[in-house]
Amino acid sequence: MNHKESIQAADGKLGILIPGLGAVSTTFIAGTLAARKGIGQPIGSVTQMGKIRLGKRTENRNPAINEFVPLASLNDLVFGGWDITPDNAYEAALNAGVLEKELLKDLKSELESIQPMKAVFDHKYVKNLDGEHIKHEKTKMDSAKALMADIAKFKKENGCNRLVMVWCASTEIYVEQQEIHKNLPEFEKALENNHAAIAPSMIYAYAAIKSGVPFVNGAPNLTCDMPAIVDLANELKVPIAGKDFKTGQTLMKTILGPGLKSRLIGIDGWFSTNILGNRDGKVLDDADSFKTKEVSKLSVLESILEADLYPQLYKDMYHKVRINYYPPKGDNKESWDNIDIFGWLGYKMQIKVNFLCKDSILAAPVVLDLALFIDLAHRAQMKGIQEWLSFYFKSPQTMQGMQPIHDIFLQKIKLENTLRYMMGETLIHHLGLDYYEENQ
């Protein structure tokens, strides 16, 4: 990582390329356009609304994050993407049914101008979807090359100075890491041979990084979480981050879990269930896609609670996650958590959480922040896995052999200290010694 002086300025246009023009991405794009026009507020976005404390508490320095670090301005963003249906972003946003029609009408011309490019897609990896708007290349390597050509064309036609790619397409079936994912030559050979363990999202990640474009994975798919792609990113000095946007029920879990653990409250069981009716819910109705999501959702608590260090409190905890597709709910997901806890002398208590959330409303600011921060990382010559962006993910991608941090409060400290470090500011340790130091 380089300091302040060597961070390139955020000059010119930043293109945000998105595989998947669905509920999350259209809510993100429309919301960003609305914020840009001053007809909506980017609530939930750390880059747009966050402040950061600098120096000692007594200094009262709390600049806005987007004034402290050189981020691309909303006015300089250009959007593009791929989907398996040819609907433009206006039609896709109407179909997603997240944002009100009145708001979308105000943004109609800008949204209509965003036409998806033909997708790299294979029904085998998302069994509950089918589409016509797809590329038909002979090999997976040819598909990667076709995506690279799309990327180069988009950059030229839109006069972009820089690009980033954020995967917002459907959750693919569960793919375990195999030999071909372990090194780049094997992976490239497998692309040529149409190996079954190469899912479309991996082809997008490969194409982005080969094109020098930072890549973010918003779904729980393996995608770029493998040595072959990490090596490529390091070699080409491209930052990557993933995986699975942290929103909804898991966001709640990473807020509540660290709180209970910090007071050493024991947990017997945590049962989480959801009903949702959007296309994401339909895709997750397939057992193989659900498995990918389940693995991502389950890992969170284990790591926060550290049962090996606190066996009396968490060793026998029963953790279950269920997702049920229920069309009448649309994008308005409803989740219930039943948490069986125990305190002093083992006395039992319960917590019930009933969260009526709008998934895409929670995900949109996460997409914006990730796009702007990964672009910053690239301009600061940061390469490979960006663990400081764990704050935004359910299954943060880490260096091989490292355990991810899931506690949202630790993740926030890591993110803020990374920004302070980048800008040459003192890291904040929250020791609270400033008062005593001042009065020595």
Ligand SMILES: NC(=O)c1ccc[n+]([C@@H]2O[C@H](COP(=O)([O-])OP(=O)(O)OC[C@H]3O[C@@H](n4cnc5c(N)ncnc54)[C@H](O)[C@@H]3O)[C@@H](O)[C@H]2O)c1
């Ligand atoms: N909404 C949230 O809070 C949230 C949180 C975490 C992760 N996610 C993940 O984000 C992704 C998007 O969620 P959504 O609610 O927008 O889903 P969605 O179904 O509305 O949109 C996904 C879009 O991706 C397209 N698609 C599928 N495969 C593709 C491919 N290979 N190339 C290009 N396009 C493809 C689909 O046609 C669809 O338009 C999902 O993987 C979801 O699991 C969402």
